Amino acid sequence: MSVIELENVTKIYKLGEVETRALDNVSLTIDEGEFAAIVGPSGSGKTTMLQMMGCLDKPNSGVVKVNGHSVGQLSANRQADLRREEIGFIFQFFALVPVLSAYENVELPLLLNGIAADERKRRARSLLDAVGLADRIHHRPDQLSGGQQQRVAIARALATQPSLVLADEPTANLDTANGQQAMEIMQRLNQETGTAFVFATHDDQVISFARRVIKMRDGRIVDNGR
Amino acid sequence: MALTKFWVIAYRDLVRNRRRTVLTLLAVALGMMVLILMSGMFTGVTQGALRENIRLNTGHLQLRAESYEVEKLSLLAKDLLPDSQTLAAQVQTLPQVESVAPVLWMSGILSTSRESSGVQVTGVDVTAVFHAPIRDGIVGGSYLTPDSRGQILLGSNLAEEMGIGVGQRISLAVGTSDGGLDEGIFTVAGLFDTGIPSYDQNTVVMPLAQAQTFARTGERASTLIVTLKNQEDTDSVAAALQQPGIKVLPWQELNGLFLELMQTGLGFYYMIYTIVILVVAVLIANTLLMSVFERTREMGILAALGMKGRQIMVMVLFEAMILALLGTAVGFIFGSSVVSYLAKIGIDIGNGAAAAVEGMALGNKMYPVFAPGQALVLALFLFAIVTLVSLYPARFAAKLEPVQALHTL
Numbered sequence: 001m002s003v004i005e006l007e008n009v010t011k012i013y014k015l016g017e018v019e020t021r022a023l024d025n026v027s028l029t030i031d032e033g034e035f036a037a038i039v040g041p042s043g044s045g046k047t048t049m050l051q052m053m054g055c056l057d058k059p060n061s062g063v064v065k066v067n068g069h070s071v072g073q074l075s076a077n078r079q080a081d082l083r084r085e086e087i088g089f090i091f092q093f094f095a096l097v098p099v100l101s102a103y104e105n106v107e108l109p110l111l112l113n114g115i116a117a118d119e120r121k122r123r124a125r126s127l128l129d130a131v132g133l134a135d136r137i138h139h140r141p142d143q144l145s146g147g148q149q150q151r152v153a154i155a156r157a158l159a160t161q162p163s164l165v166l167a168d169e170p171t172a173n174l175d176t177a178n179g180q181q182a183m184e185i186m187q188r189l190n191q192e193t194g195t196a197f198v199f200a201t202h203d204d205q206v207i208s209f210a211r212r213v214i215k216m217r218d219g220r221i222v223d224n225g226r
Numbered sequence: 227m228a229l230t231k232f233w234v235i236a237y238r239d240l241v242r243n244r245r246r247t248v249l250t251l252l253a254v255a256l257g258m259m260v261l262i263l264m265s266g267m268f269t270g271v272t273q274g275a276l277r278e279n280i281r282l283n284t285g286h287l288q289l290r291a292e293s294y295e296v297e298k299l300s301l302l303a304k305d306l307l308p309d310s311q312t313l314a315a316q317v318q319t320l321p322q323v324e325s326v327a328p329v330l331w332m333s334g335i336l337s338t339s340r341e342s343s344g345v346q347v348t349g350v351d352v353t354a355v356f357h358a359p360i361r362d363g364i365v366g367g368s369y370l371t372p373d374s375r376g377q378i379l380l381g382s383n384l385a386e387e388m389g390i391g392v393g394q395r396i397s398l399a400v401g402t403s404d405g406g407l408d409e410g411i412f413t414v415a416g417l418f419d420t421g422i423p424s425y426d427q428n429t430v431v432m433p434l435a436q437a438q439t440f441a442r443t444g445e446r447a448s449t450l451i452v453t454l455k456n457q458e459d460t461d462s463v464a465a466a467l468q469q470p471g472i473k474v475l476p477w478q479e480l481n482g483l484f485l486e487l488m489q490t491g492l493g494f495y496y497m498i499y500t501i502v503i504l505v506v507a508v509l510i511a512n513t514l515l516m517s518v519f520e521r522t523r524e525m526g527i528l529a530a531l532g533m534k535g536r537q538i539m540v541m542v543l544f545e546a547m548i549l550a551l552l553g554t555a556v557g558f559i560f561g562s563s564v565v566s567y568l569a570k571i572g573i574d575i576g577n578g579a580a581a582a583v584e585g586m587a588l589g590n591k592m593y594p595v596f597a598p599g600q601a602l603v604l605a606l607f608l609f610a611i612v613t614l615v616s617l618y619p620a621r622f623a624a625k626l627e628p629v630q631a632l633h634t635l
Contacts (some may be wrong), residue, residue: 051629054530056529056530056628056629056632057627057628057629076535077534080529080532080533080534080535081532081534082532083530083531083532084531084532084533085532089530089531091527091632093523095523095527095632096527097235097527097528098242098524099235099238099239099241099242100234100235100238104234108231108531109531109532111231112531112532112533112537113532156531
C-alpha cells in the first residue's frame, strides 16, 4: 500500500518577475516500509519534493495524497494534524527545540498528539535508548554533539509511530562516522518499525544505504528507481 | 496536557534571553511603580487638601445670609447673619454638631513703616474649637483671649515677608459696613503656622467682638462655620438647619471649585496612566516580536511537528503573560512599599510650592495614600493591556508559513 502519492505535481516559485519551476509535472509513489533516497544536483527539486510530501507546502497543480487522503483541500490546521500523526521530519540542521532536553524534544510530538503520560515516557525512553542516548536524556541540545542531536531528531521523528519519515540532507552536517551511525540507526528502525524513510541527499554514504534511489534533474524525475 | 509544556517552553525561552527578560521585567515593574506612585500622590494630595480645607477654612457646613457673596466679602447689614451668637447656640444643640464658629471676614490693608500688603482679616470666636489649628499653630507670642483689645495674630509667612515681629505695632485699614474706611493701630500678639502656607501668607486674625466693632457690623457675622462629628451627617444636618433668609452650604459646595479642579486633574492623570500602560505594553510587544524573529526557524520546526497556529500563538502569549505578571507583581510590591513609606514620612514640597497653589489648602509636605483597591485595578489593567497588545507578535508567529520559517537562518 502506498504511503505517499504525487500525481502530476508542479510547483513554481516566483522571485520578482522570475519564475522557477521547482517541480515540473512530477508523479511518484512511496510504499509502506520503503527506504528511499531522492538524489540530484542542487536545485533539482529534491527539497521541494520533500516539502510537498510533508504537507509543508502546496503545489500549484497536481495532487498529493498521504495514506490515500488528498491534502490539497485540507485547511492549515488539518494539514498540521496530518503532519503530527503521519509524518516525522529530520532536517539537515539539528532542528531541536533548544530550551527542551533530549527527552522533552522526543516527548513533544507525543504531547501534541495527546498521548498519555505513561505511554509518552515509555516511548521517549525506548526511542532514546534505540538511538544510543539513554544516558543523555536530560541534556539540552547545546550540551550534545551534532551527531547526538541528529540522533535525538531521529528519535523524535519516530515518536508518534508515523507511516513516513522525511529526512532532508540528514548527514550534511555530520562527519563520516556520525553520518554512518545515523544511517545505520535509521536503517535498523526502518526494519523494526516498518516506517517508510525518504531522504533528499547527494551524499554517497546515504545513497549506499538506500534500497531505492530516485534521481531528479531540473524539477523532473529522470529515474524513479523501479 | 500540552498546555503545561507551553508554559515550560515560554518560561525557558525567557530564561534563555536572561538580560533581555530582566530589562523588560524592570520596565514593566517601573511602569507599575510609577502608576502606583502617581495614584498614591493624587489621592493623597486631593484627600489631604480637602481635609485641610475643611479643617481650616470651610468646615462641613456654613450658614450665610441669602445675599452674601464670599468673593465680595461684603459687610453690608443685609448680607450678614443677624445675631450670630444666638444662631450659633441654636445650631450647637444638634447632637451631630461638633463645633460652631461665627466668623466675620473683611478685606484689609496691613501696613508697616516700610511696606503694605492686602490681607484677609478674620474675626473669630477665639474660644471656638474650630480655630484650634491657629491656637495650636502659635509659633511666637501667644494666642488671643476674648478680652484681647487692640491685638491681632498674623500668619508666620506674612509676618516674615513684611518683617513684622511679635509685639510690634502695625497699621490695619478695613472697609466698614457703612461703606467707609477705618484704620487702627494693633499690636501683634502672636504668629501662627497652620502648616498651610497659602493660609498663613495672607491672614490676620482678631477676636470677633473687636472685628465687629472695627467694621461697625454690630452682632453680625459673615458666616457660621459648623463642623460635624461625622462628615456623613452633612446632608441630614443641612436639611435640619434650613430656614428662611439663610442659605446652608455643605462642604461639597464650599469646596466646589477645588473638587472641580480635582476632577479635571483626574482626567489628566488617567491620560498619563494610559500613556504609561501603553509604553509598557508596546515595549513588551516589541520584545516578543524580536524574540519571534530570532526564533522563526524554531517556530517552523514546531509547525513541522504538527503544532497548530493557535498553539504557537498561545505559547508566545504565555511569554507575554509571564513577563506581565512578574513585572506587575514586582512593581506592585515595590510601588506599594514606597508609597506606604512616603505616606508615613511625607514628601517635602516646600512653602513656596504649597503657597503657589491658590485656593488649595496644601501643606508643605505631601502625604501619598496607598489605595490597595485602586492599585489592584491599575495592575489588572496593565496586565490586560500588555496581554492584549502581545496578541500582535503572537498572531505574527502563528501565521508564519512552516516552509518559509524553516528556511530562515
